Amino acid sequence: MTQRDVVFPPGRQALYERNRYSPAIKSNGFLFVSGQVGSKEDGSPEPDLEDQVRTAFNNLNAILNEAGCTFDDVIDVTVFIVNPEERFEKIWKVVPEFWGNAPHPTVTAVGVTWLYGFQFEIKVIAKLPEATAN
Template sequence: MATRDVVFPPGRQALYDRNRYSPAIRSNGLLFVSGQVGSREDGSPEPDLQAQVRRAFENLNAVLGAAGCTFEDVIDATVFIVDPAANFETIWQTASAYWGEAPHPTLTAVGVTWLYGFQFEIKVIARLPQAGQS
């Protein structure tokens, strides 16, 4: 098996090691980013929903940045929302500050019943800058 080309953002490797997953993997010109939640450095959730969404995007941006990417390089996003009927508008108002200008990435939103104490999670696939434009 080939060695995975793992990307770690600064200061969070212990969290990923403890939970046994990689934050992102480079492969064939793409960056596959694991779901990012609004966790503090110790892994605990931000209690306020808007703060949790902001921190999830900040955590995502840290992973993207460690690979030399920005949110502008994101081509596909999947979000997971606990109780989307109650939380979607609050989440989307907060997320829009990070989403950037059109054209936007593709998006799949999934309503879930449990996210390990979190209410929002985002995972993405991004184009690595050196892979060129397509």
């Protein structure tokens, strides 16, 4: 079995161990980040949708930073939205606070019916900085 090079953000390792998954894995010059939701440190959701999106991005940024990346290193994004017809505009109003300048990463948006009590989730693939010369 291949050894996984796992990245844990500060203060959240217990949450990932309890739920039995890795927050991110480094592999072949890339960082594969598990879906991040707007959870507080105890795992509970932020009640306000915009705060939930901001917290999801902050949780994502903590993982990126721990791996030596920023959102500028992100090349592919997948977002999951519960009831996107109702929530997309409110969510996408928050995104520019974190997204950065063009060129933007690729994006796939998926409407879902359930996200474990959350309304928004974001997962990304980033190019690790030491691998950008490849």
